[in-house]
Amino acid sequence: MQNNITLGQYFPMNSPVHRLDARFKLFLTIFFIVTVFFADGLLSYGLVTLVLGGVIAMSKIPFSMILKSLKPLIIIILFTAILNIFYTKGTPLVSFWIFKITYEGIVVAFKMGIRIILLVAGSSLLTYTTSPIMLTDAMEALLSPLKVFKVPVNELAMMMSIALRFIPTLMEETQKIMNAQKARGADFETGSLISRAKALVPILVPLFVSAFRRADDLAMAMESRCYTGGDNRTRLKPLVATGSDFVILVGCILVFSGIIVLGCFGL
Amino acid sequence: MILSNTNQPILEIRSLSHIYGEGTPFRHVALDNVNLKLYQGELVGLIGHTGSGKSTLIQHFNGLLRPTSGQVLLRGEDIFATKTATRNARFAVGLVMQYPEYQLFEDTVRKDIAFGPKNKGITGVELERVILEACDAVNLPRRLLDSSPFELSGGEKRRAAIAGIIAMEPDLLILDEPTAGLDPKGREEILETITAYRKNTGKTVLFVSHSMDTVANVCNRILVMNRSHIAMDASPAEVFSRTEELRNMGLALPDLTDIFVYMQNRGLPISDPVYTMDYAVRKLAELISSEKEHYAE
Ligand SMILES: Nc1ncnc2c1ncn2[C@@H]1O[C@H](COP(=O)(O)OP(=O)(O)O)[C@@H](O)[C@H]1O
Ligand SMILES: [Mg+2]
Secondary structure: OHHHOOOOOOOOOOOHHHHOOHHHHHHHHHHHHHHHHHOOOHHHHHHHHHHHHHHHHHHOOOHHHHHHHHHHHHHHHHHHHHHHHHHOOOOEEEEEOOEEEEHHHHHHHHHHHHHHHHHHHHHHHHHHHOOHHHHHHHHHHHHHHHHHHOOOHHHHHHHHHHHHHHHHHHHHHHHHHHHHHHHOOOOOOOOOHHHHHHHOHHHHHHHHHHHHHHHHHHHHHHHHOOOOOOOOOOOOOOOOOOHHHHHHHHHHHHHHHHHHHHHHOOO | OHHHHHHOOOEEEEEEEEEEOOOOOOOEEEEEEEEEEEOOOOEEEEEEOOOOOHHHHHHHHOOOOOOOEEEEEEOOEEOOOOHHHHHHHHHHEEEEOOOHHHHOOOOOHHHHHHHHHHHHOOOHHHHHHHHHHHHHHOOOOHHHHHOOHHHOOHHHHHHHHHHHHHOOOOOEEEEOOOOOOOOHHHHHHHHHHHHHHHHHHOOEEEEEOOOHHHHHHHOOEEEEEEOOEEEEEEOHHHHHHOHHHHHHOOOOOOHHHHHHHHHHHOOOOOOOOOOOHHHHHHHHHHHHHHHHHHHHO
8 A cells, every 4th residue: 555655665865865866876876786796805895885884874764674675585695595505615514414514605605695685785775765757867867878879768768757657656546446346345365366367357457448548648648748759858857966976976986996906806 | 222223323433543654754644533423324425625534534434444543343343353344344335436437347337237246145136136226226227238338428437337336235335526527417417316325225325525515415414524533523504504614624615505604794684504405495585575574564
């Protein structure tokens, strides 16, 4: 019920992390991911964790929200960790039957676990602190060099923002239709797989009818306002980088590069 | 014992609160400690400005929404006590959601009306009976039963959707803004349907409306919601005498009452609030005849 007013994860707050230019944030997140892959030793891992922890604290996003984004991945993290513990060769610590736990295995498992956690926490921080529309704009900006290769970047971005715009609407609509059918005694929770699939028909038919109607309306509205697409469209809220945005950008690039260098030396 | 039975409300809401988005920045208290009793055979109008919590309230009646705290009792039994109780509430409280025509999905009107009763377990001859009765109750021509619901006109779609709820033979019929978005003729037809249904079946009916004129003319009890509370629960006469309070809640008076308040302020010697045409005509007639006597003397 709750999530139909927010799309995905955006968690609006007034923080420096939220205010940072979305293009820089997107770029820095990608750079952060690269850095995490280069991190190797205790020092570089420690630094990456410290940086991320600091940014999370600055963002005012409750730590429980970050944990929530990690929850679906617990299985994957445990699975990779266990595989690594048993399959890494090296000095055995414990061994029973055909299993051997090695010192190296534990280290690798630990690193892999931390790496996944850092990656997920870092990228969810981006989606928590940037509205989907800003994110689309940022992607459009970062992809714009592809225009040279005749990739219709503007149209792709427009399609994406329309899709983003309608996801909450359609979710709300789905909820409404589900409620209306539940009020007629529809049961989506019990029964065999087939009967549950059948139970979706009363939702899907009205949902498609309404999606097409909305698409028609939107097309009409865009056309009546002379939308033709193309490159020369201006925006209502252009992304403008301020001086402090640049300072943060350069600062982060330096820190991340430093960590990468440390990682390359195995520190 | 017998006395307490006859006085038992058919539906009772006890200290009901509902909070949307608890634990997010979008936290919103949509209902705050609401108490309400509905009795057999009442025709209740629920009014209040947009966002006052009307839809949230009525979605608790059949268990679509779970209260954050508080209880919903159907004939004295908590509808959330067991799964069976919740499911029974679905059928005992027929809820027509806002814009119900968007829930039509079958290829014929007949099948669509049958959806609810079938879920309830009604089959065969009995099913055919409830479909036809519901169709007549909403004044839908029977020949439309075999056409596609998507071919009907706006008003017909709305009535077909309402028939889908009536066909479940609920003890209470709840309608969320049943006349929204219809033309005057469509509105009139829906209102006639509602009042006739209540008269013919003797069942409890509650509907949400934006139109003061509508509730003034058909309801015998009015609930006014304001900022997640029930601000008034009284007869139309009492509600429409509290002019200032209504204005402060951003609600308008019925057109007729508005005109009479204006005239009363200018010295028209009628003291009670006037909200139905019949009453207005009677009062004015009395007034004119007494004036005539006055001059005759
Ligand atoms: N599914 C929902 N999630 C979050 N907030 C909601 C939801 N539905 C309604 N609200 C909010 O609760 C309040 C009451 O809404 P509602 O009961 O629909 O009012 P009404 O029917 O009187 O216009 C509104 O402020 C609305 O924004
Ligand atoms: Mg409403």
